[in-house]
Amino acid sequence: MSVPNVVVHRDADMLAKAVAARVITRLVDVQSARGSASLVLTGGTVGIATLAQIAASPARDAVDWRRLDIWWGDERFLPSGDPERNETGARKALLDHVDLDPERVHVMRGPGSGMTAEESAEAYTEELRRAARPEDHGPAPSFDVLMLGMGPDAHIASLFPEMPALHDTRPAVAVHGSPKPPPTRISLSLPVIQGANEVWVVAAGQDKAGAVRLALSDAGPVQVPAAGARGRRRTLFLLDRAAAAKIPASLGRISSP
Ligand SMILES: O=C(O)[C@H](O)[C@@H](O)[C@H](O)[C@H](O)COP(=O)(O)O
Numbered sequence: 684m685s686v687p688n689v690v691v692h693r694d695a696d697m698l699a700k701a702v703a704a705r706v707i708t709r710l711v712d713v714q715s716a717r718g719s720a721s722l723v724l725t726g727g728t729v730g731i732a733t734l735a736q737i738a739a740s741p742a743r744d745a746v747d748w749r750r751l752d753i754w755w756g757d758e759r760f761l762p763s764g765d766p767e768r769n770e771t772g773a774r775k776a777l778l779d780h781v782d783l784d785p786e787r788v789h790v791m792r793g794p795g796s797g798m799t800a801e802e803s804a805e806a807y808t809e810e811l812r813r814a815a816r817p818e819d820h821g822p823a824p825s826f827d828v829l830m831l832g833m834g835p836d837a838h839i840a841s842l843f844p845e846m847p848a849l850h851d852t853r854p855a856v857a858v859h860g861s862p863k864p865p866p867t868r869i870s871l872s873l874p875v876i877q878g879a880n881e882v883w884v885v886a887a888g889q890d891k892a893g894a895v896r897l898a899l900s901d902a903g904p905v906q907v908p909a910a911g912a913r914g915r916r917r918t919l920f921l922l923d924r925a926a927a928a929k930i931p932a933s934l935g936r937i938s939s940p
Pocket residue numbers: 725726727728729730757758759769831832833834838839840841863
């Protein structure tokens with residue numbers, strides 16, 4: 684797993700703009716080399732703000748949206764169209780504004796599908812297995828970019844400290860009793876997150892500063908899930924100054940445009 688690099692931007696708005704530019708550039712590079720690309724979305728305020736900035740970018744359509752696979756790191760187990768679903772936020776911010784291939788938008792099903800949360804997680808696991816290529820060496824694609832928001836408790840996706848899902852090795856898991864509402868969710872598991880080529884943790888605000896410090900330490904991922912947010916080839920912590928305020932100077936590896 685790759686050692687995290689930290690990039691700090693002046694505030695949450697500039698962070699979202701900079702991450703949007705980074706997503707576009709990375710997807711264009713991958714598509715030019717391989718023809719298609721895969722992007723894992725996150726919920727949360729910064730995650731959705733980043734999608735809105737991608738939609739607003741003059742460079743947006745440099746991405747070949749028809750040859751992009753969209754996945755989610757987690758989803759709230761709510762009916763399709765519910766405003767609290769990460770999918771709803773993503774569609775409003777970006778997906779409804781670009782020409783995606785609907786077959787390549789991989790949604791985590793909600794209760795309206797007739798599935799329980801466990802069945803929805805199993806269905807997503809199967810979808811991940813079907814998409815995995817031999818070179819991925821695992822039960823899920825090695826996503827080109829996997830974006831993660833992070834909570835003040837250092838949760839990532841819907842993997843919360845000390846909860847059973849952190850010990851689950853199935854590719855997608857059902858989460859019950861989430862401390863962040865709503866209580867029932869679907870989440871990628873840590874092994875699938877760590878199987879991504881690049882993992883980008885995007886966080887803003889002083890309430891995240893303590894979690895960022897722990898996430899960049901040698902803490903264990905059961906107590907500090909964000910400490911397990913590491914990609915195969917690259918790990919980025921993309922922060923605003925407030926979220927970076929408690930990073931020890933000894934850490935180095937910090938660029939601050
Ligand atoms: O479903 C969710 O809520 C997200 O996937 C979750 O992991 C989120 O990214 C973090 O809680 C950060 O959220 P904020 O950026 O809003 O603090």
